[in-house]
Amino acid sequence: MNAAFDPPSPSAWQSAQALIGQDVADIDTPALVVDLDAMERNLAHMAAYARAHGLRLRPHAKMHKSADLARLQMAHGAVGVCVQKTDEALALARAGVTDIYISNEVIALPKLKRLAEAVQALPDTRFAIAVDSAAGVLRLAQALEAAGVGGEGRIDVFVEVDVGHGRCGVPPGEPAVDLARLIAQHPVLRFGGQQAYHRQAQHRRDPADRAKAIGEAAWAAALTRERLQAAGFTVPLITGAGTGTFALETSSRVWGELQAGSYLFMDADYARNESAPLAPVFEHALFIKAHVMSRGAQHAVCDAGHKSHAIDSGLPTVWSPSGLVFANGGDEHGILRATHAGHPLPNLGDTVWLVPGHCDPTVNLHNMMLGVRGGLTEGKVERLFRVDARGALG
Amino acid sequence: MNAAFDPPSPSAWQSAQALIGQDVADIDTPALVVDLDAMERNLAHMAAYARAHGLRLRPHAKMHKSADLARLQMAHGAVGVCVQKTDEALALARAGVTDIYISNEVIALPKLKRLAEAVQALPDTRFAIAVDSAAGVLRLAQALEAAGVGGEGRIDVFVEVDVGHGRCGVPPGEPAVDLARLIAQHPVLRFGGQQAYHRQAQHRRDPADRAKAIGEAAWAAALTRERLQAAGFTVPLITGAGTGTFALETSSRVWGELQAGSYLFMDADYARNESAPLAPVFEHALFIKAHVMSRGAQHAVCDAGHKSHAIDSGLPTVWSPSGLVFANGGDEHGILRATHAGHPLPNLGDTVWLVPGHCDPTVNLHNMMLGVRGGLTEGKVERLFRVDARGALG
Numbered sequence: 001m002n003a004a005f006d007p008p009s010p011s012a013w014q015s016a017q018a019l020i021g022q023d024v025a026d027i028d029t030p031a032l033v034v035d036l037d038a039m040e041r042n043l044a045h046m047a048a049y050a051r052a053h054g055l056r057l058r059p060h061a062k063m064h065k066s067a068d069l070a071r072l073q074m075a076h077g078a079v080g081v082c083v084q085k086t087d088e089a090l091a092l093a094r095a096g097v098t099d100i101y102i103s104n105e106v107i108a109l110p111k112l113k114r115l116a117e118a119v120q121a122l123p124d125t126r127f128a129i130a131v132d133s134a135a136g137v138l139r140l141a142q143a144l145e146a147a148g149v150g151g152e153g154r155i156d157v158f159v160e161v162d163v164g165h166g167r168c169g170v171p172p173g174e175p176a177v178d179l180a181r182l183i184a185q186h187p188v189l190r191f192g193g194q195q196a197y198h199r200q201a202q203h204r205r206d207p208a209d210r211a212k213a214i215g216e217a218a219w220a221a222a223l224t225r226e227r228l229q230a231a232g233f234t235v236p237l238i239t240g241a242g243t244g245t246f247a248l249e250t251s252s253r254v255w256g257e258l259q260a261g262s263y264l265f266m267d268a269d270y271a272r273n274e275s276a277p278l279a280p281v282f283e284h285a286l287f288i289k290a291h292v293m294s295r296g297a298q299h300a301v302c303d304a305g306h307k308s309h310a311i312d313s314g315l316p317t318v319w320s321p322s323g324l325v326f327a328n329g330g331d332e333h334g335i336l337r338a339t340h341a342g343h344p345l346p347n348l349g350d351t352v353w354l355v356p357g358h359c360d361p362t363v364n365l366h367n368m369m370l371g372v373r374g375g376l377t378e379g380k381v382e383r384l385f386r387v388d389a390r391g392a393l394g
Numbered sequence: 395m396n397a398a399f400d401p402p403s404p405s406a407w408q409s410a411q412a413l414i415g416q417d418v419a420d421i422d423t424p425a426l427v428v429d430l431d432a433m434e435r436n437l438a439h440m441a442a443y444a445r446a447h448g449l450r451l452r453p454h455a456k457m458h459k460s461a462d463l464a465r466l467q468m469a470h471g472a473v474g475v476c477v478q479k480t481d482e483a484l485a486l487a488r489a490g491v492t493d494i495y496i497s498n499e500v501i502a503l504p505k506l507k508r509l510a511e512a513v514q515a516l517p518d519t520r521f522a523i524a525v526d527s528a529a530g531v532l533r534l535a536q537a538l539e540a541a542g543v544g545g546e547g548r549i550d551v552f553v554e555v556d557v558g559h560g561r562c563g564v565p566p567g568e569p570a571v572d573l574a575r576l577i578a579q580h581p582v583l584r585f586g587g588q589q590a591y592h593r594q595a596q597h598r599r600d601p602a603d604r605a606k607a608i609g610e611a612a613w614a615a616a617l618t619r620e621r622l623q624a625a626g627f628t629v630p631l632i633t634g635a636g637t638g639t640f641a642l643e644t645s646s647r648v649w650g651e652l653q654a655g656s657y658l659f660m661d662a663d664y665a666r667n668e669s670a671p672l673a674p675v676f677e678h679a680l681f682i683k684a685h686v687m688s689r690g691a692q693h694a695v696c697d698a699g700h701k702s703h704a705i706d707s708g709l710p711t712v713w714s715p716s717g718l719v720f721a722n723g724g725d726e727h728g729i730l731r732a733t734h735a736g737h738p739l740p741n742l743g744d745t746v747w748l749v750p751g752h753c754d755p756t757v758n759l760h761n762m763m764l765g766v767r768g769g770l771t772e773g774k775v776e777r778l779f780r781v782d783a784r785g786a787l788g
């Protein structure tokens with residue numbers, strides 16, 4: 001594994017167990033808190049949705065990076081999880097997750113070596129990966145061979161098609177056929193189908209804009225499937241979609257698997273999307289507990305800044321107390337102001353609950369999440385979720 | 395200590411030692427790399443500046459969170475370091491840093507308990523802290539008593555004055571006198587002077603704007619000193635300043651101690667400040683090594699997104715190759731485009747060096763920094779810096 005990546009140590013994890021049973025009021029701040037009741041409703045809601053529509057659900061574990069949460073999702077019908085990074089896959093595999101898809105390109109030799117060694121060492125764990133270049137296919141096959149991985153179809157390989165987001169992926173149509181042919185030349189690889197995800201579509205506020213983007217993406221994915229089939233390939237699966245658009249991918253009947261991840265926690269950014277017809281609505285389940293550590297005449301200062309929550313998708317919103325807005329106070333501070341004159345500000349020492357702007361990089365700032373049962377006022381810590389793949393960048 | 399905070403484990407740290415001696419070309423990506431030659435020039439430059447002006451230098455270790463770097467700064471004349479969080483102070487103290495100032499308010503009882511226990515357990519380590527409320531003074535004194543800390547002046551207490559940034563701190567003048575009186579009632583506390591830092595002034599691009607802000611801050615700090623002296627207090631020190639303004643605090647002759655931290659690494663955001671008369675110029679010494687993992691016709695995709703660098707102060711700039719601009723590709727990707735048509739894009743697998751927008755929260759995303767000697771092309775890894783206080787939020 002990458003020596004630069006270091007998950008929470010067993011001893012620190014063990015000492016953290018003392019937090020179980022603690023009253024919410026006693027949680028030291030800033031802390032990342034999961035409202036278990038809300039999370040379980042989101043979990044069940046999404047599982048029911050996928051089941052009702054006959055779709056596979058493979059939630060993106062890049063969001064929570066937790067083997068326990070991955071297992072919980074799989075216990076509720078998910079076929080496995082996605083990740084974006086080799087070391088995320090290895091961290092979750094080591095923690096016992098048995099079906100992991102790296103929905104991203106890996107062409108660096110040391111990473112492919114680590115992955116191939118894991119494929120060889122963990123024969124009961126199913127790995128899959130995306131490619132968008134001939135080099136990606138060839139280097140993967142060579143790394144598997146070098147690690148002594150034999151047999152047929154030991155890893156599923158998905159060809160990523162750029163269905164509109166302009167990041168990774170080959171253009172729709174023939175380029176995907178070329179890569180499928182290359183994959184077919186290596187029996188150790190199995191052609192899994194298409195990776196088709198439209199990142200920017202997730203956060204377009206107007207549902208009509210999201211529908212337009214996913215309509216185009218569906219066309220690109222369907223066109224590519226036609227070309228693959230015309231060339232004699234079976235396309236086992238088209239996989240993609242996120243929390244902002246999955247109802248659209250579902251309606252299109254082009255996708256067979258949904259990769260939404262944020263639905264489990266819901267962040268402030270996704271909550272700013274205007275809701276769309278047919279799309280289930282999820283609850284906020286991830287919070288930052290902070291407290292007021294300084295008071296001015298017209299503002300309060302809390303102890304959570306952007307070392308405790310990511311601000312790439314906007315600042316946190318204030319969940320409670322009501323009537324407050326969060327302004328940027330730097331790495332370690334948040335400035336709280338009243339939304340209208342005369343509204344009371346919280347006092348020194350008061351608890352403040354924030355909803356992070358973007359859950360994925362927020363979770364990555366923490367070693368663990370505290371799962372609370374019974375609400376954010378009267379609840380108790382019931383369990384901890386270790387962020388097993390925190391900092392797994394490689 | 396806070397169980398939620400877990401520094402790199404000894405075993406992972408030990409295995410990382412294998413990276414020493416590695417060629418730059420072999421560093422797996424994304425990685426946080428320190429150009430040791432550039433950093434040492436910055437180190438020497440700032441030390442010489444403080445010495446030449448007869449000022450104490452107490453660099454902000456919230457930036458690097460590394461005990462080794464703190465010691466290096468102290469070996470070059472720094473009197474100690476600042477931090478913003480209790481757990482940062484404890485992490486550095488445990489790693490052997492002997493003079494640590496929490497330049498921030500702490501009023502949460504569990505944190506004060508941890509701090510007081512450290513004061514008691516580490517009699518050779520000098521701690522200091524800022525206050526801006528009566529509760530802050532009283533709770534600190536009570537926590538020290540509860541931990542059995544006796545004697546006189548066991549911890550320096552600085553009264554934070556809001557000199558213009560509208561975050562923490564009492565208003566200039568009499569409120570600081572009230573707090574100094576309260577501090578004087580507790581012999582275990584020693585009144586250290588004033589904390590006077592103007593955050594927003596650091597990043598105003600026009601040097602005239604920075605001069606105006608620090609001019610006002612100097613007035614507020616001097617006024618407060620006058621009031622304190624009129625009330626019979628000696629004001630041992632006024633401490634503050636950052637990398638964007640320290641030459642202004644120096645010129646004012648009001649401050650006796652500089653807290654600049656980013657000078658050591660210099661980030662893209664500070665580099666956007668227009669340079670000011672009399673202010674030393676520092677070099678970029680902190681880089682993200684990334685590589686191209688996907689290529690489109692008009693763009694390349696590298697494997698560094700905002701889980702590997704903070705973007706609160708803007709996206710990274712591309713250090714090399716030249717002629718590229720970095721666009722947001724999400725948590726795990728960066729999009730590279732040519733600055734003008736026809737400029738070549740890097741190829742699949744090529745190395746890309748990025749300068750992070752903001753060094754402090756970028757370092758916090760990593761377990762360690764790789765110190766490279768001999769430049770980013772031909773150099774080798776000479777030493778590692780552990781991010782001892784990574785994730786120390788409490």
